[in-house]
Amino acid sequence: MKGRALHLVPKPIDAPDTAALGRLAKGDVSALGEVYDRHAAALFRFASRVSGAHDAEDLVQATFMTVVKIAGSYDGRAPDARAWLHGVMARLVQERRRSLARLARALLHFDGGPSPAFEVDRPAHRSDLARGLRSLSDAKRVVLVLAEVEGYTCEEIAGMLDVPVGTVWTRLHHARKDLRAFYDGSAQ
Amino acid sequence: MTTELRRPKKNAACARTWEIEAARDGRLSEPAKASLDAHVVQCAACREEMESLEGLGRALRELEAAGADDVALRRVRQRVLQNADAGLAGRSVPPRKPKRTRVVLPASAFAAALLAGLAWTGWNATRTVSSAPVATPTTTTTTTVDAKGEGETRWSKTTDGETERVDLMDGTLSLRVRKAPNGKRVLVRVPDGEIEDLGTVFHVVVRDGRTERVGVDEGRVTIRLTNAAPITISSGQTWERPIPASPAPVASGTAATPIAPVSSVVRRDVTPARSADRLRPPDAPLRADEEDAAYLRVLQLLRDGRDDEARSAARDYLRRFPDGFRREEMGRIAR
Numbered sequence: 261m262k263g264r265a266l267h268l269v270p271k272p273i274d275a276p277d278t279a280a281l282g283r284l285a286k287g288d289v290s291a292l293g294e295v296y297d298r299h300a301a302a303l304f305r306f307a308s309r310v311s312g313a314h315d316a317e318d319l320v321q322a323t324f325m326t327v328v329k330i331a332g333s334y335d336g337r338a339p340d341a342r343a344w345l346h347g348v349m350a351r352l353v354q355e356r357r358r359s360l361a362r363l364a365r366a367l368l369h370f371d372g373g374p375s376p377a378f379e380v381d382r383p384a385h386r387s388d389l390a391r392g393l394r395s396l397s398d399a400k401r402v403v404l405v406l407a408e409v410e411g412y413t414c415e416e417i418a419g420m421l422d423v424p425v426g427t428v429w430t431r432l433h434h435a436r437k438d439l440r441a442f443y444d445g446s447a448q
Numbered sequence: 449m450t451t452e453l454r455r456p457k458k459n460a461a462c463a464r465t466w467e468i469e470a471a472r473d474g475r476l477s478e479p480a481k482a483s484l485d486a487h488v489v490q491c492a493a494c495r496e497e498m499e500s501l502e503g504l505g506r507a508l509r510e511l512e513a514a515g516a517d518d519v520a521l522r523r524v525r526q527r528v529l530q531n532a533d534a535g536l537a538g539r540s541v542p543p544r545k546p547k548r549t550r551v552v553l554p555a556s557a558f559a560a561a562l563l564a565g566l567a568w569t570g571w572n573a574t575r576t577v578s579s580a581p582v583a584t585p586t587t588t589t590t591t592t593v594d595a596k597g598e599g600e601t602r603w604s605k606t607t608d609g610e611t612e613r614v615d616l617m618d619g620t621l622s623l624r625v626r627k628a629p630n631g632k633r634v635l636v637r638v639p640d641g642e643i644e645d646l647g648t649v650f651h652v653v654v655r656d657g658r659t660e661r662v663g664v665d666e667g668r669v670t671i672r673l674t675n676a677a678p679i680t681i682s683s684g685q686t687w688e689r690p691i692p693a694s695p696a697p698v699a700s701g702t703a704a705t706p707i708a709p710v711s712s713v714v715r716r717d718v719t720p721a722r723s724a725d726r727l728r729p730p731d732a733p734l735r736a737d738e739e740d741a742a743y744l745r746v747l748q749l750l751r752d753g754r755d756d757e758a759r760s761a762a763r764d765y766l767r768r769f770p771d772g773f774r775r776e777e778m779g780r781i782a783r
Contacts (some may be wrong), residue, residue, distance in 0.1 A: 289533045290744050304516035316496050316516065318525055324528040362547075373602040389507055402598070407473070414473050429473050436504060 263430035272377035285332035296324060306346060309405045310353050312394065314391050323349040346410060347420025348401045356435070392442035403428055462493040472501055495645075519641050521670050533774055537569040557718075593634055594624040611635055641673035662687045668771075680771055739765075743774050746781060759783075 277298065283291035303323060307316035326348050334344055393401060406412045406420070407428075414432065417423040455726040463649065485556050488494045516524070560774050565758055591610050599750050601619025605612070611633045614623065625645045634645035639657040643650075648667025653660045662671055663686040671687055674677040679685050742765045749758035767774060 288747070289529060290740055290747075292532050293525065293529055293740055296528060300521055301516060306520070309511070317520060319523050320516075321528055321531075324524075325531055328532045386507070390511055391513070393508070404508070406510045410513075414475075427477055432473055433469060438499075439504065445471065 261297065275336060275340060277341035278334065281327075281331045281334045281336075281341060284328065285334075289328075292328060295327065295341065295345075297350060298340070299342055300340060302323075303345060303349060306405065307357050309393070309409060310350070310398070310402050313321065322352055328353060343402060343412065343416060343420065345352040346406065346412070350406060350417075350420055351422070353398050353402050388443055389439075392439045395433055395442055396438055400438065403431040404439070407432055434436065457488075460557055464491070464698075465494055465497045469501060496716050517674070519674060523642070523644075525672065528704070533777065565619045594625045596622045598622075613637060616652055616654050618654050618657075620651060620653045622649075624649045638673075641671070641676075644670045646670065646673070646680075658687050703776065705752070739769050739774070740770050742768060743778070747779065 280291040280294045284295070300320060303320050304316050305322075307319040311319050323345065327345065330348070334341060338344065349387060392403070396404065400419075403417060406417045407414065412420070414425050414428045418428045421428070457622070459572050464484065464487055467476060467480070468488075471481050471484055484494075488498060531608060557658055561761065591616065593605065595603065595605060595614055599618040599720050603615060603619065603621050605614045606611075614621070614636045615635070616636055616638050619637075623634075623636065623645070625648055634688055636643040636645065636652055638652065638654050638659045641658055643659075643662060646668040647707055648669055649665040650667070650669050651661075651663050651665075653662075657669040659673060661670075662669065662681065668680055668682040670680045742761070746758050746761045746765060749755075749761055759782055760777040764781060765772065765778045769775065772778070
């Protein structure tokens with residue numbers, strides 16, 4: 261031990277989310293309720309932004325069901341699990357292909373109508389910016405909301421989505437570009 | 449006040465403008481960032497680009513995001529825990545969404561899909577119906593909902609993924625639901641909450657934006673209204689909104705609460721054990737929380753090796769929460 265510095269590593273198990281997810285990984289379902297109560301409201305808002313209010317409920321449910329399966333993979337590095345939960349939801353959004361939306365898109369294209377991206381869940385008062393956000397692809401929208409609304413760094417987002425940071429930069433750049441183009445177009 | 453989005457002027461281009469976004473996203477090294485900071489002080493185009501990007505971010509943050517109301521949060525919580533409970537116990541859980549398959553639609557299926565698409569895009573459409581029975585659209589599950597409105601009742605029905613939704617804005621609506629074990633959920637949305645059908649025949653009355661009465665002829669329904677604990681009523685029971693000026697005594701602390709199920713439900717054929725839990729005062733703690741606590745107590749007793757007490761606590765759980773979503777697990781322990 262002589263001359264060697266001791267490195268104290270914080271015990272992540274002390275964090276409530278880490279403890280709860282650890283218990284969940286061992287089969288304690290009540291721990292899921294604790295995690296849900298802490299983060300569900302924030303996840304609903306995120307889901308509403310990236311997927312629309314109409315799908316938010318299903319998306320939140322799917323996220324927590326995924327958490328049940330992968331709770332053991334949470335490493336407790338962050339003080340709470342919100343970023344990790346955002347990542348789970350973000351990946352679900354990208355992986356999901358909503359069959360009804362695809363069908364409706366096909367039907368509307370068949371009919372020569374507009375893309376339903378602007379028709380789904382659109383209250384009359386929704387702004388151009390909101391419509392522009394809805395017009396982005398899932399991948400771009402998720403990255404943009406994580407960066408600009410939730411305040412994560414590109415490195416953090418890359419970790420959440422399990423993609424290279426360069427991919428995040430590219431998606432973010434194109435998301436902003438598309439959104440500005442949409443806004444410019446709709447403002448004219 | 450909302451942020452106005454601004455686009456940099458096209459004639460004010462600068463070769464370093466792209467670095468503004470790069471710096472914002474952490475793509476620049478510290479020296480490059482310091483150099484850019486010094487440049488921005490002198491360059492109007494870059495300052496404009498910086499303000500534009502910041503404005504875009506600010507506008508996105510100001511964009512209203514629909515949060516979940518209390519009812520939705522509780523509904524999803526119950527669904528999540530129920531599915532998780534079933535999944536962790538090793539039982540097969542029916543998927544919420546049907547598996548996706550690549551198919552070529554024949555003409556008849558295409559027509560059905562077109563109907564579904566039209567129903568979906570017309571989500572907010574309101575229609576007035578006569579008292580004649582309404583044809584039930586064909587769906588991919590065996591769940592069917594027949595709804596009949598009285599007089600000028602305003603309501604609409606839509607199919608949304610795995611849920612049959614009926615929106616009742618005003619009036620009296622009678623419903624007959626035939627639901628397969630793995631069929632779609634059936635939700636009646638009312639202005640102040642929702643009613644989940646559990647396979648039944650029932651009617652709902654809404655007046656002036658509030659649910660006035662829910663009566664069940666067959667089966668069971670769960671009523672979840674704003675600022676009130678959810679309750680489940682079954683065949684022969686009717687829930688009614690109490691009259692505020694009623695001289696009849698109600699449970700303590702209910703005077704300022706808009707919904708008082710304990711005094712408003714007319715019981716006709718209810719066993720005492722079940723009604724004791726279902727018909728509760730509105731200021732009582734959430735049922736889900738109590739159910740969690742009862743479940744945790746059983747687990748703790750098991751962990752402590754106090755099997756007899758755990759068995760007794762499991763029986764207590766079943767008595768208090770006959771419809772609880774851990775009833776099967778508790779049933780196994782109680783044996």
